[in-house]
Amino acid sequence: DVYVVVVNRSNVYQAEYGSSGINAEYGDLWVSRWILQRIAEEFNVVVSFDPKPIPGDWNGAGCHCNISTLAMREEGGIEHILAAIKKMEDKHIDHINDYDPSGGDDNRRRLTGLHETASIDEFSYGVAHRGASI
Numbered sequence: 145d146v147y148v149v150v151v152n153r154s155n156v157y158q159a160e161y162g163s164s165g166i167n168a169e170y171g172d173l174w175v176s177r178w179i180l181q182r183i184a185e186e187f188n189v190v191v192s193f194d195p196k197p198i199p200g201d202w203n204g205a206g207c208h209c210n211i212s213t214l215a216m217r218e219e220g221g222i223e224h225i226l227a228a229i230k231k232m233e234d235k236h237i238d239h240i241n242d243y244d245p246s247g248g249d250d251n252r253r254r255l256t257g258l259h260e261t262a263s264i265d266e267f268s269y270g271v272a273h274r275g276a277s278i
Contacts, residue, residue, distance in 0.1 A: 204253070206254060206261075
C-alpha cells in the first residue's frame, strides 16, 4: 500500500491510501485524521473537517473516495460502472444526508453548483467532469 499525505497551497489536507479494502481504508482515514490533529496541536494550529469552514464565494473542501471493483477495471467494465452509478443515483439524497453529520446542512453550504462543485439538488456524473456529483 502507498500512502501519500499532502497539505497543499490552499492548506487542504489530502491523503491517498492503497488498495487494502474498503474497511481498512476507512480505518486509515480515521487514524490519519487523528494523527493530523495531534501534529496540529504541536504547532498550535486548528484543524477543521467542516466542508466550508469560512463562508464566502469559494468551493470549500470535501472528502471524496474513488472506488472500483475488479469487474470495473476489466474489459467491458463500463457496464459495471454505469450499473453502480445508477444505484448511487437512486440513493443520492439519502447519501447527502447520511454522510453529513448535520443531516445535509453542511453539504448544502458547499455543493452550490458553482466553483467546480455539483448542485446538492441534482445527481450528475461524467468522465473528467469536475462539476459532476460523482
